[in-house]
Amino acid sequence: GQSKPIAVPPEMLMVPEWMWSDNAPIITSLSKTEGEIGDEIVIRGQGFQGLTFDDGTGDVDTPPQVKFTNQSAEILSSTATELKVRVPIGARAGTLIVYAPSTQPGFRLPGELIWIPSNSVRFKVTTQFGMIAKWHDLPGWSKYDFVQGDLHKPDVVRLENNFMFDTRGELDLPFRDDPLACRWDGKLGVPGDFLPDDKSSLIEFQTHGRIRVTLGDVTKETGHELTDGDQLQTLRFEVNGGAERYLLLSIDFTDESQAASLRIVELQWVGHEWPNDNEKGAEVYEEIRLLPYHWFFPPTVPPKPPEILNAKPIVEEGEQPVALPYDALVGVPSIRVGQEFSFELKDYGPADLWLSKPVVTIDGVLLPYSVTEENWEIAGEAASRKMVCTATMPPGVGAGRMVAQISVVTGDPYFIDVGNRGLVGYLYDVPEGSGLSKLPDLAPLTCFKVRKDRQINFESVADFDLPFPAETFVIEWLGGLIIEEEGDYEFICRSDDGMKLWLDDNVVIDADHPQAPAENTATVHLVPGVYRFRMQFFENNQHEVCVLEWHATRGEGEALEELIPRQVIPARAYSLDVHPAFPAKTSTGKRTDGS
Structure with a gap:
């Protein structure tokens, strides 16, 4: 009852x-x-x-x-x-x-x-699960590349227990609808019973966007943004069975404004495609599960950031180094795009970090490298590892800013002179009493200094870093301009005072007159190739400014497509493999009249 x-x-x-x-x-x-x-x-x-x-x-x-x-x-x-x-x-x-x-x-x-x-x-x-996430809000951004965390301060830093997502709407971010980027750092734990010792499985990273993944000592990345925003991009990594272990994991993600997602799944081999009875095709895998949240762990943090100790080009025995058309930078090695070089890299324990190598980038471009020698130093709880590495200078670099990162820690940049990128600058110190109302004929003048300038981006007298008093002077830059895509290129030069720009001996901008800081522009249709670049600038006392930018588009009206957002022309766009004839001049430390 x-x-x-x-x-x-x-x-x-x-x-x-x-x-x-x-x-x-x-x-x-x-x-x-x-x-x-x-x-x-x-x-x-x-x-x-x-x-x-x-x-x-x-x-x-x-x-x-x-x-x-x-x-x-x-x-x-x-x-x-x-x-x-x-x-x-x-x-x-x-x-x-x-x-x-x-x-x-x-x-x-x-x-x-x-x-x-x-x-x-x-x-x-009681273990804390999840990955450290560093989110970047990038409104108006259209570069669509990975963000270097040491150059752009993250807007949100947090530990994310469940960091995978299927849509932007799942992101707990106030800027989730903006162009954005994120870097996750941590470890993937592989259980001991994940697979038998003699078996392997595939871990697949799936995204709407663009990702670069380092898992253990393997790094892979997807291509640039696809036209179809609904296109899923994937990266696959093989993981072997055996004893339980941790694999260091870092994920760089970027997405402009389209569909966004990130999933990590395990794939199981099910067989082969058979286009016909006699032809065995590609292997076929099926998704069997989303990796569980408790397989992901926060990163182990080293006591000190990794250090790049030195770098030097590899020159064959009997081969002479390439002569530089400018004064060598003291303490800075000169290495050309496409040239093999060696460098020493040092990182610090604990030892579980050494299951993978530090990730090294140059100007944000991933640098694949191999380790030829490895030495450990262990004193009590302190431990360090020094590696001798070899690599080839990749395309797409120019400034030569080399950075090593392991776990969530990024080392100080080490600078390399990318020998065949940038511009050769000829600096002329004009006697103050002469004054300048236009560019002089430089051929008979004595050059004070010949140096390397990575780009033309001088907002103040301090930026010019002149070896003489900033009064009346002229600079001529020579090199080549690399064009990768056909389009309409607008060149914008903001200067005080006058300037003149040539491409392949054709005048593009002629502002050869004194002026307060002002912009002069011109638009030229260019096809892929390397154009001989020449630019001259003069300053007639006060307000030293010279900045050269570009902006590239293709098409018209509704079909107008932006190729390059307005920006200072980067060092990687200047070549020293193609250039106007360099004048037979060297640094003299003298004014234009020889005094």
Whole structure:
């Protein structure tokens, strides 16, 4: 006559008969009931013995099993009454159960084991899961490239437990509809029972956007933005079975304004395509699961950032270094695009960081490199690793800003003179009494200094870094201009005073007159190639400014497409492989009249 439901008494709930045993494992206590992944704990009780049985091929020793919420743990030592185990990767808060092997007759096939479970005990995993995320809001941005964190301060930095997302609407960001970028840093934990030792699986990174992923010591990246914003891009990495381990993981993500997503899944091989009965095609994989959140861990942070110690070009025996048309930069090695070079790199422990190499970029361009020599220094808890590396200077660089990063730590930049990028600048110190109302004929004049300028971006007298007083002077820049896509290129020069710009000996901008800071522009249709570049600038006292920018488009009206947003022409766009004839001049430290 009672209306409340009554719980069935536990003594009425029976395990299946095949589990009945006089030797069932029983847990009586744990050395601790909470801990971190990797902690050692002791399980006390009875019935923890293993079993030796004939599986049809001979006697096999089979120890008990321990599982933390269905995740198998490594048994470090065992007796019938005590097990020492390590909390495994893949564990999370839940139940701990010991399974003892049994061969009770009547409930198994020949050579088959059954596993008798113990009572379950609660265990709390206190490890913090997730990845460190650094989000960048980039309104009006159209470069569509990876953001260098040391050059752009992130707008949001946080630990993200569930960092994967299917749409922009899932992002908890006030700027989620803007062009944006993010870098996640951490570790991927690979459980010991992920795969058998002799097997491998594919981990696939899926995105609407663009990503660069470093997993372990392998780095891959997708291409630039696709025309179809709904196009899914993927990167695949092979992960082998074996003992549990951590793989350092970093993900650079960028997306302008279209669909955005990031998923990490495990793929399983299912066979091959068969275009016909006699032709075996590509391998076919199917997605079997989204990687669980508790496989991702915050990064291990080294005590010091990595350091690039030095770099030098590799020159064949008997080969002479390329002569530079400008004064060599003291302490700065000169290495050309496409040239092989070596560099020394030093990073700092703990040792689990050394499962992968630091990521090295030059001007934001990923630098693939190989390690030819590796040395470790360990003194107490302090540890460091020095590597001798070789690489080839990649295309797309110009300023030569070389940076190493490991985990979430970025080292100080190391600068290289990219020998065949930038411009040669000829600096002329005109005697103050002469004054200038237009550009002089430079041919008969004495040149004070010949130097390398990475770009024409001088907003003040300090930017010019002149070797003489900033009064009346002239600079001529020579080199080549690299055009990668056909389009209409607008050149904008803001200067005080006059300037003149030529491409392939054709005048593009002629502002050869004194002026307060002002912009002069011209638009030229250009096709891919390298154009001989020449520009002259003069200053007649006060307000020293000279900045050269460009802006490129293609098409008209509704079909108008922006190729390059307005920006200072970067160093990577200037070549010294193609150029007007360099004058036979060197640095003299003298004024134009020889004084």
